[in-house]
Amino acid sequence: MEAALRLSAAAPQALIGAVAVGAVLCHEVPWRIAGVRVGDIGLKQCVRTCGAVLYRCAPEVLGFSMVLLLAVLLRLRGDTEVMTDPASQQVWEQIKAEWPILMGADTLLNLQAMLRLLVLLFIAIRAEASGRSPLTGMASVLLLAGAVARGMLNSRTDAYRLEGPLSLGGDLPAFCELAGIPFLAGLALGRLRRVPIRAAAAVSAATWFASHHWLNLARDASVDRLFVQAHVLELFASFAYAAKACTLMVGCGTCEDDEPEHGGCTLVEMPDRRGSTFVGFMHILMTLQQALSAYYFLTAFEPHPSLVGGGRPFCMLIWCNLLQLGAYILAAAIFIGGCVDLPAQAPPRQIDEERHTGTDLVDESPELTATMISDSTTAAISDTLHGSMVNSSSP
16 A cells, blocks of 8 residues: 555656656657658658548547547536535535546546547448458457446446546446447457457456455445456556557568458558558557546545555556556557658668679670670671771772
8 A cells, every 4th residue: 555655646757757758669669660760750741641640530530529529518517416425525526626627537537438439439430441450359358358347347336437527427438338348349259259268368367367456445345356357457458459559560461360351460451551540540549548547547546545455456557557558659659660651762782783783684694795795896806807908008
């Protein structure tokens, strides 16, 4: 518990460190993977790229704008919470005073649930247009298990229901999590059919690991364990997501997650394999939604001994969300590094080959070389004979 308190007190330093690590990754990963320096990208190229993203991802941008508009409208509606307990009302007033703009830190998690559903919705819509995405395979299996754990938690207790103007009494985030289960099930179905034992082992390992840490909000260990289990399953899913993103960007043709009709681990069709703007937009949304959760557990969810049921749940929640954010930042940086394409000079080896084109031509065409030599010899002999005749005829 003391470790969790110290970690929560160091939240600003942790946020600064996370930003610094993200900046280093965004600068170094494109250079290490694609040989591209971020500083070499000009302003015009950035503007053209942003314009292309807005044009190619118009439905996604529109959906994202609609989600933000809905969030703003719900926030402008004001406080609708009705507390019958005076103590709870006093705590709620204190929370609103600490978060005057968002009207409670739970607004961050409410927005996260809405963004997750938006990502799943557009993955389903763009299934044929965008090809494979890092959210397939083991990542979708683990996210499905986490969503099921959250659904069971919401059905068995109200202690973990979110509050605030965006929650609509806790029903809106619960609906978003429940509505995302069919989409995740569709993404995870292929993986479950191919390697059911491996998928079951991954889910079981994450569940067993999380079962040693739980809070004490519902006063029931079997129910409280579901909350930490959902976060640990999502942590494992973020690791699988980052690994799948690396595999897709290197273009491995032997990945077991790919169907025969896709012809290997590719994001889209071969001519545009590294230029899928939709997948890049998905990386941005996944990173954004996880940043909301990481900020919440670093600043709003304060550790207290009375809230601990067993183990170190606060440490688990903080580190799970921070590591998830790092995994999504890494996946986005790898994708950006693989997509950036700058004009470059021909490598030295190619220049040397172009310089020795004539030599290669002589080596590869002996008949042509012999013809050229014989023609030059005949011309020299003719010039010699002509010169001799001129000299002999002169007095």
